[in-house]
Amino acid sequence: MPELKCILWDVDGTLADTERxxxxxxxxxxxxxxxxxxEWDVPTYGELLKVTxxxxxxxxxxxxxxxxxxxxxxxxxxxxxxxxxxxxxIAEGRIPLRAGVRRLLEEAWQAGITLGVAxxxxxxxxxxxxxxxxxxxxxxxxxxLAAGDIVPxxxxxxxxxxxxxxxxxxxxxxxxxxxxxxxxxxxAQAAGLHCVVTVNDYTRAQDFDGxxxxxxxxxxxxxxxxxxxxxxGLADLEYVKLAHLQALMQA
Ligand code: XBP
Ligand code: MG
Numbered sequence: 039m040p041e042l043k044c045i046l047w048d049v050d051g052t053l054a055d056t057e058r059x060x061x062x063x064x065x066x067x068x069x070x071x072x073x074x075x076x077e078w079d080v081p082t083y084g085e086l087l088k089v090t091x092x093x094x095x096x097x098x099x100x101x102x103x104x105x106x107x108x109x110x111x112x113x114x115x116x117x118x119x120x121x122x123x124x125x126x127x128i129a130e131g132r133i134p135l136r137a138g139v140r141r142l143l144e145e146a147w148q149a150g151i152t153l154g155v156a157x158x159x160x161x162x163x164x165x166x167x168x169x170x171x172x173x174x175x176x177x178x179x180x181x182x183l184a185a186g187d188i189v190p191x192x193x194x195x196x197x198x199x200x201x202x203x204x205x206x207x208x209x210x211x212x213x214x215x216x217x218x219x220x221x222x223x224x225x226a227q228a229a230g231l232h233c234v235v236t237v238n239d240y241t242r243a244q245d246f247d248g249x250x251x252x253x254x255x256x257x258x259x260x261x262x263x264x265x266x267x268x269x270x271g272l273a274d275l276e277y278v279k280l281a282h283l284q285a286l287m288q289a
Pocket of ligand 1: 048049050051057061089090091092093121156157158159160163193219221222
């Protein structure tokens with residue numbers, strides 16, 4: 039029977055709600071600084087989120103007429119400035135972890151489950167979040183930090199999950215992905231992983247058909263989370279515990 043041996047965490051939207059008040063704000067700071075007359079407001083950014091990866095997202099906005107055309111090297115330097123602004127925002131402590139994230143991480147770590155990260159985000163942006171929101175000890179506790187351009191095809195392609203599992207030497211059948219978005223779920227599904235989704239305002243209406251559990255958040259004791267899909271009929275879902283994650287692997 040498959041057993042939970044490894045949990046791979048998505049970052050943006052899953053560890054913390056970084057998109058609206060972190061990445062979006064940092065993109066706008068970089069546009070302003072470079073003299074681009076473009077501001078991604080909250081709903082516009084929601085449309086742009088269908089493209090994963092910051093550089094890819096800028097290219098997509100150029101293609102839809104939002105920003106004037108520029109060569110790839112200029113996109114890369116604009117994005118490098120965006121990453122610097124993002125790191126500063128994170129260092130200010132503006133983006134807390136989502137409810138239940140630290141509790142579940144600690145529970146899984148104590149249980150000896152292999153922990154890793156699989157994200158489309160730039161490695162230095164991930165490092166900033168680990169350092170300022172999670173704590174430096176997590177650089178050692180995560181057995182792999184798979185991020186950004188390390189694979190050519192970003193989510194919804196399975197590559198980043200496949201890469202992380204190869205690095206760890208774990209099987210998809212024993213691995214659970216924690217995600218927040220349709221693109222992330224598709225990526226985990228294509229890699230053959232089980233997947234739990236914690237939605238946010240940007241992703242709530244997306245398609246998570248086939249995911250093992252879809253909830254509003256992991257939550258904490260007493261928080262009474264909203265359960266959007268519970269295909270395995272997991273009981274006692276006042277908040278998500280490690281025991282739920284272990285049970286759904288065998289369902
Ligand atoms: C997150 C992303 C990232 C961030 C921006 O998707 O798509 O591109 O929005 O980060 P996921 P960068 O949570 O599915 O990994 O600008 O560093 O790319
Ligand atoms: Mg995400």
